[in-house]
Amino acid sequence: MxxxxxxxxxxxxxxxxxxxxxxxxxxxxxxxxxxxxxxxxxxxxxxxxxxxxxxxxxxxxxxxxxxxxxxxxxxxxxxxxxxxxxxxxxxxxxxxxxxxxxxxxxxxxxxxxxxxxxxxxxxxxxxxxxxxxxxxxxxxxxxxxxxxxxxxxxxxxxxxxxxxxxxxxxxxxxxxxxxxxxxxxxxxxxxxxxxxxxxxxxxxxxxxxxxxxxxxxxxxxxxxxxxxxxRDPPSTTASREDVFAVVDAAFGQRRKTLRAALAGWAGSPARAEEVLRAAGVDPTLRGERLDVTAFARIAEARAAGA
CATH class of the missing domain: 3.40.50.150 (Vaccinia Virus protein VP39)
Structure with missing residues (x-):
């Protein structure tokens, strides 16, 4: 053998x-x-x-x-x-x-x-x-x-x-x-x-x-x-695709604040700020400060019409 x-x-x-x-x-x-x-x-x-x-x-x-x-x-x-x-x-x-x-x-x-x-x-x-x-x-x-x-x-x-x-x-x-x-x-x-x-x-x-x-x-x-x-993804009503779209936008201009970096994604800087505040995120932060759960909250807030 x-x-x-x-x-x-x-x-x-x-x-x-x-x-x-x-x-x-x-x-x-x-x-x-x-x-x-x-x-x-x-x-x-x-x-x-x-x-x-x-x-x-x-x-x-x-x-x-x-x-x-x-x-x-x-x-x-x-x-x-x-x-x-x-x-x-x-x-x-x-x-x-x-x-x-x-x-x-x-x-x-x-x-x-x-x-x-x-x-x-x-x-x-x-x-x-x-x-x-x-x-x-x-x-x-x-x-x-x-x-x-x-x-x-x-x-x-x-x-x-x-x-x-x-x-x-x-x-x-x-x-x-x-x-x-x-x-x-x-x-x-x-x-x-x-x-x-x-x-x-x-x-x-x-x-x-x-x-x-x-x-x-x-x-x-x-x-x-x-x-x-x-592990399980964050508990959220937002889809993975929607969350990843926020991530891509935030890091597409990573030197800018989230208010500015997410302006195109949200429709305007003012609208981005509204969504961020509704998600409990400081609009003056940069994307590099947020974890995946925070990005999920942002996507969820926008989907909810915040």
């Missing part, structure tokens, strides 16, 4: 380069591709995500499979979304070769453990239906664990939280600046639109730094882990 390799079958630097070379894959800045080649890092990510045997985990942008293998080693059933056709096609073969202990069906597939969805994550609407295999057999993913391309990290996180209410936890590796913005609190210098919109869905916190040398090629920016734990 096949047994699990002593190294969990994880990829090292030589493995990553060999795989990329065989596939003719050259990491591109356009796709934000920086492949992780350090086994310790992917083990750490799986551990910090609290992945347990039987968990169904969503991974976006698995690349050559470094993190995928770590999630499988932790006992997860993994549904991956990969936009690159070559990488999506190769991943099952990589997993089968590195993890011969995983039971395959008669056709050699690993559907009970791994399901690959060839798609842009921003285009995914019904993941369980697309996934089949691991996703359909075990239920929809409850955790998102990924090394996200820097240029699409925020849209991917917010889109998946919106479309997949069953996602309870997120742990992603992103550019440090992105992680700090997602986890920022009102009043901090980096607090902005991503901070507020993420707070609508979840409580975000920094979960550790990641060195540049664990990537190939080595990026020009620092990376970090950010954790988001699902």
């Amino acid at each position: 096949n047994t699990l390799p002593a190294d969990d079958g994880l990829l090292g630097p030589a493995d990553v380069r060999a795989l990329a070379g065989r596939l003719g894959v050259r990491p591109t800045k356009q796709l934000g591709q920086n492949f992780v080649h350090d086994a310790g890092t992917v083990r750490r990510i799986a551990a910090k995500a609290g992945v347990q045997p039987g968990d169904v985990v969503l991974e976006v942008g698995p690349g050559l499979g470094s993190l995928t293998l770590a999630l499988l080693a932790a006992g997860a059933r993994v549904v991956v979304v990969e936009i690159d056709e070559r990488l999506a096609a190769e991943l099952p073969a990589t997993v089968a070769a590195r993890r011969p202990d995983l039971a395959a069906d008669p056709d050699g597939r690993l559907a009970a453990h791994l399901q690959v969805v060839r798609s842009d994550a921003l285009d995914v609407h019904d993941l369980p239906a697309l996934a089949g295999g691991a996703g359909a057999a075990a239920g929809a993913p409850t955790k998102l664990v990924a090394n996200l391309p820097y240029n699409v990290a925020v849209p991917v996180i917010l889109t998946l939280l919106a479309r997949m209410p069953q996602l309870e936890q997120v742990l992603v590796m992103v550019q440090t600046e992105v992680a700090e913005r997602l986890a920022a609190v009102p009043g901090s210098k980096v607090y902005g639109v991503p901070s507020v919109k993420a707070a609508w869905y979840a409580e975000a916190s920094m979960a550790g730094a990641v060195g540049r040398q664990v990537f190939w090629p080595v990026p020009n920016v620092d990376s970090a882990l950010v954790r988001l734990v699902r």
Whole structure:
């Protein structure tokens, strides 16, 4: 009987380069591709995500499979979304070769453990239906664990939280600046639109730094882990879309007071002030001082005709 390799079958630097070379894959800045080649890092990510045997985990942008293998080693059933056709096609073969202990069906597939969805994550609407295999057999993913391309990290996180209410936890590796913005609190210098919109869905916190040398090629920016734990949105009669419209307007001119920044959204500076006062918000404040609940009150006040 096949047994699990002593190294969990994880990829090292030589493995990553060999795989990329065989596939003719050259990491591109356009796709934000920086492949992780350090086994310790992917083990750490799986551990910090609290992945347990039987968990169904969503991974976006698995690349050559470094993190995928770590999630499988932790006992997860993994549904991956990969936009690159070559990488999506190769991943099952990589997993089968590195993890011969995983039971395959008669056709050699690993559907009970791994399901690959060839798609842009921003285009995914019904993941369980697309996934089949691991996703359909075990239920929809409850955790998102990924090394996200820097240029699409925020849209991917917010889109998946919106479309997949069953996602309870997120742990992603992103550019440090992105992680700090997602986890920022009102009043901090980096607090902005991503901070507020993420707070609508979840409580975000920094979960550790990641060195540049664990990537190939080595990026020009620092990376970090950010954790988001699902919670209920603010109690409000306003829709998410209406609340986010206020947020966008407030930070569209973040140096201006809310009275001025929301003038276009409300119809005039005077009308903006009326709405703000009805919501219990000082019109002379800037958007960076408000939490998501305050933005919800503003949207609600306007909808109520204040």
